[in-house]
Amino acid sequence: MPHYRSLRPSKILEVLQNLPDDQSDCEPTEEERHILHLDSESEESDYNITQNSDSSRDDDHTHRDSDDSVPLSTLRSANLRRGRGRGRGRGRGHRGRGSRVQTEIIHHNTIVEVSSSGVSWTPGNLSVLNQPGRRPRQNILTEEAGPTAFAKRCYKGSILSAWKLIIDDSMLRHIQKCTETEARRQLEDNTWTLPLNELDTFIAIIYARGACEAKNIAVNDLWDKNWGIQFCSQNMARNRFKEIMRFLRFDVRTERAERLQTDKFAMISEVWNKFIHNSISCYKPGENLSADEQLFSTKVRCRFLQFMGKKPDKFGIKFWLCVDVDSKYLCNGFPYLGRDESRPQNQSLGEHVVLRLMDPYLNTGRNITTNNFFTSVSLAKKLIEKLTSIVGTVNKTRRDIPATIKNASLSLYETHIYNSETCTLTVYQGKPSKLVMILSSLHSNVFVDPEEAKKKPNTVKFYNATKFGVDVIDQMAKKYSVKAPSRRWPVQVFYNILDLAAINSWILYKKLSEKKISRKKFILDLARELVGQDTSSLMTPSSSQPDNSIAPEPEGERSGKRKRCYVQKCRNKTNKSCISCKKPLCGSCNVNKELKCQKCA
Known part of the structure; x- marks a missing residue:
């Protein structure tokens, strides 16, 4: 039998690397039997690497180190180091013949980090x-x-038919019924009515006010002959508009007390639920969705009014929204009403919100992008069971993250990868004082571009490209918002419904008609079709009629490059010139209605 006393560690590593991956539990060859001793008592069928001090002598001189046993797949990527008498157990401190070869795992990929919640993280490779x-x-x-x-x-x-897909006739009839009931109760007049065409005109004026960005103008000023919007006075009397606004309701008062016991949102829940149902039934989103909160700014007296110090408006009613990243279409949403009795006790608020928002789109292969308020490993596992993936930032305070990863010290633009049973955790040092953690069940391979300056991994780039859906639709709603001062919170929610419905119907119209149209023009045309008038009537008198008191600008020859005026002590630059001498002349030095200098005049 040959001697292996002088066998080097590189030879051992070469033998181990030549084994196939699926042969970790197979019997070793004759040559490998002198290097590897199979530990039959180990439950993981690991190999113990030892070396005989003298293979021709008695087997009692062979030292077996059971504490140094590691899986074979781990040894293939491990570094081997030669030592003397450093084994544990029987071989501790033994000074036998020759030297022993001992395996030491120094590669960081072999370390398994376990969090306080029991999640195991194994370092992965970054390609x-x-x-x-x-x-x-x-x-x-x-x-x-x-x-x-x-x-x-x-x-x-038509544009009106696209809007009717979101705000259908059943919703308008419900508002009509509730408004008439409230007006007849207060006025004690059973003859008071609100026809549907008049309700359409009322909504058209609200949309026109938002498109003209006149939401902060008082109602009386909208009907002003000099400064008001001509569209309002042409289609409805001011007192009639104020009367409809006074009695505008979305539920029947006599049934409210009973419904409020089970539904805090009962005063407008029927209209909101119908709006969300129509939005879901009319459009199928793409593969990437985004979930976040929207704070509709208002300070009305409400049981579920929220204060968010980091928001610009601070106070408002909070809505949980789910938006299609590609089209910015509102897919689902519901208000935050405080403590929800239907939420399981072992389920966090973030998990409950995401699962409820994604309920219509589960088992379809979509991905949801969230922030650190929602993202967790338990949520990722529940979504994977329903064929849905998640990508989102993770808060350091989560129990899913081990302390060693939270306190990791990385150099600038360095990335570490950790793998669990279902997810991949990307730890990226984007700024000197900012450590970003991205949890993803979508990406099985994390890679970076070595030529990029900041070396951002693909998970960070994907999150940056899909995180802004709710923020964008919130900005779009505020641009031409129909919101106006009101002390009744159901009216404020109705304003938010009209803003979001205009966005969804605008997206549907572009997809169905295959036409490009700006959102402002869409809203103006929608108001026109609601009342049957031309869009040009939406212009204010001040913008449609020129002011003759302003003198017309003098005409003269223009040149592309601006030059200094030739008049002495004048330092102005101009692209105009005198019509006679052709010298550069600014408007201040002009002495005639025509552009002429003093000499030529």
Whole structure:
């Protein structure tokens, strides 16, 4: 039998690397039997690497170190170091013949970090190239994005028909019924009525006010002959508008007390639920969705009014929204009403919100992007079971993150990867004092571009590209918002419904008609179709009639490059010139209605 006393560690590593991956539990060859001793008592079938001090002598001189046993797949990437008499157990401190070869795991990938919640994290490898492979089942979209068949059937080719897909006649009839009931109760007049066409005109004036960005103008000023919007006075009397606004209701007062016992949002919940139902049934979103909160600014007296110090408006009613990242279409949403009795005790608020928002789109292969308020490993596991993936930032205070990862010290633009059973955790040092953690069940391979300056991993880039859906739709709603001062919170919620409905109907109209139209023009045309007038009437008198008191600008020859005026002691620059001498002349030095200098005049 040959002697292996002078066998080097590189030879041992070469033998181990030549083994196939699926042969970790197979019997060793004759050559490997002198290097590896199979530990039959180990439950993980690991190999113990030892070296005989003298293979021709008695086997009692062979030292077996059971504490140094590691999996074979781990030894293939481990570094080997030669030592003398450093073994544990029987071999501790033994000065035998020759030297022993001992395995020491110094690669960081072999360390397993366990968090306080019991999640195990194993360091992974960061590649520099995108390795193509088969996509997991939860990442395969099984639906086509765009308007549904129901929306295509009901669309009649006009802007009003696209808006009616979101705000249908049943919602308008419900508002009509509740408003008439309240007016008859207060006025004690059963003849008071609100026709549907008059309700459409009322909503058209509200939309026109928002499109003209006149939400902060008082109602009386909107009907002013000099400064008001001519569209308002042409279609409805001011007192009639104020009367409808006074009695505008979204529920029946006699049934309110009973419904408020089970629904805090009962004063407008029927209108809101119908709006969300129509939005879901008319459009199929793409593969990427975004979930976040919207704070609709108001200071009305309300049981669920929220204060958020980091928001610009501070006070308001909070809504949880789910938005399609590609089209910015509102897919789902509901208000935050405080403590929810239907939420399980072992489920956090963030998990409950995401699961409720994604309920219509589960088992379809979509991805949801969230912030650190929602993201957790338990939520990722629940979504994977329903064929849905998640990408989001993770708060350091989460129990899912081990303390060693929280306190990791990384250099600038350095990235560490950790893998769990279902997720991948990316730790990226984006700024000297900012450590970013991205949890993803979508990405199985994390890579960076070595030529990029900041070396951002693909998970960070994906999060940056899909995180802003709710923020964008909130900015769009505020741009042409119909919101106006009101002390009744149901009216404020109705304003928010009209803003979001205008955005959804605008997206549906563009998809169904395949036309490009600005959102402002869409709102103005919608107001026109609601009352049947031309859009040009939406212009204010001051903008439609020129002011003759302003003298017309003198005419003269223009040049592309601005030059200094030739008049002495004048330092102005101009692109005009005298019509006679052709010298540069500014407007201040002009002495005639025509552009002439003093000499030529």
